[in-house]
Amino acid sequence: MARQSISFTEPNDKWLKSQIDSQEYSSKSELVNDLIRQARNQQKQIDWIRAKLEKAEKSxxxxxxxxxxxxxxxSDLNG
Structure with a gap:
């Protein structure tokens, strides 16, 4: 696993700490990785919708x- 050093603004750091304090996540790394996974999944959905819209416009x-x-x-989305 690649190690990175990143800086957070104070409000973002407080929010990250609150998520860990609420035991939603065990570490900032786990939380940040989950947020990135969510963003990647969201981008896949956006790309799928964009492709469908482009196909529809052409059809x-x-x-x-x-x-x-x-x-x-x-039906198409759920495979």
Whole structure:
């Protein structure tokens, strides 16, 4: 595992400490790694939505209802 030295603003450091004090996380490293994982997952979802929107824009119009489109999107998202 790579070791890094990072600095936090005082409000961010206080928030990190509060998360550890509440026993939500055992260390700042664990918390920061979890936040990064969450951001990476969020970026994957954003990229997926962006790709779907680009594909939709190129495909033209549809006669499907919004309920049908939503159901298909959920099905595609859940694999």
């Amino acid at each position: 033209g119009f549809t006669n499907a209802t919004k309920e049908q489109i939503l159901a298909q999107s959920k």
